[in-house]
Amino acid sequence: MPPTCLLDALAAVPDPRDDKGRSFPFAPILALLVVGILLGRRSPGAIIQLADDYGGDFALLLGFPRRRLPTASTLSKLLPRVDVRALEAVLRKWIAARLPPDDVLVVNMDGKCARGSADRAAQLPGVHLLAAFAPRFQAVLAQLRVDTKTNEYKAALELLNILPPRPGGYIITGDAMFTQADVCQAVRDRGDDYVLVVKDNQHALAVDIDAGLAFAAQAATFSPRRAGAAEGTGARSTVRANDREGARAR
Known part of the structure; x- marks a missing residue:
């Protein structure tokens, strides 16, 4: 039985800290990050500001034992150590368990570059992400990073492998990038359907x-x-x- 509470689900993400460095429980820290991002906070300092905005009881509601949050410095040091794949897997399963099981779900498969991830001074490209987004529920059901040596078409095959199956199935939509025989076959092998855009660059x-x-x-x-x-x-x-x-x- 999947957990109905997100805080309980986040407890399955492994804590990268050793026993001596656990001043705050890990699951509430992840819950704090999730709430902060949903509220539009884009930096550790802005997320910690939530304690002043909502009062000390905010920390208790997230599961912290005391009415205080970790510092912005603590979050900055912890974030690079979080197992991103494990966190995304937990969120993916938690969202999938809350979707109506029997309805056919339309999912848009599209790629975007994460805002602010490029470093022009260092000539580093931005983080390119490919996501399966369910517009009906405003939820990302699966997401992965597109390697600089490949493209969205190849990443789509991997994304279809991690997209959780469901009894009602999916209708996968996408642009002309995904009008490839192996992508279409991968969708059909899952028992799903697809609606893809064909443009003049594929004349035949x-x-x-x-x-x-x-x-x-x-x-x-x-x-x-x-x-x-x-x-x-x-x-x-x-x-x-x-x-x-x-x-x-x-």
């Missing part, structure tokens, strides 16, 4: 789709009953003509 595929749609439109106007009636009329006319020819021969 666009022509094939147009031809298929045109054939389907033409086939929709075909009536088997009318065709059968026409064939029957032709057959009867042939028989009558043959009968008349036979009579003349006799």
Whole structure:
């Protein structure tokens, strides 16, 4: 049975600190970071400011034993040591457990560069993330970093592997980057469906789709009953003509 409380779920993330460096419990620290980010706080100092904004009881509600939060310096030192994959896995499972199980869920697969992650002075590119986002619930169901040596198309195959399956399934949407045979096959292997955008940069595929749609439109106007009636009329006319020819021969 998955935990219904996010604080309980965060307890499954391993604590990177040794026993001597645990002045504050780890799960409440993670909860503090989650709440701070959801409130638009983008730095450890801004997150710690929540104690002044909401009072000492705010720390108790998050699970801290006393009415005080760790310092911004403590958060800055701890953040690089957090197991990001373990944290994302916990959040992914917690969100998936709260989604309605039987409804088909539309998921947008798209990549973005994290704001403020690029360092132009050091000539370092920004952090490129590929995410599976459910707009109906405003939730990221899965996310991974796109390596600088690959692209979103290759990362999509890995993202589909970590996206939690669900009874109702998904409709995966994406732009022209993902109109690749192996991506489409990976979606079908999961038992899901896809709706992908095809642009003019894939001319042959666009022509094939147009031809298929045109054939389907033409086939929709075909009536088997009318065709059968026409064939029957032709057959009867042939028989009558043959009968008349036979009579003349006799």
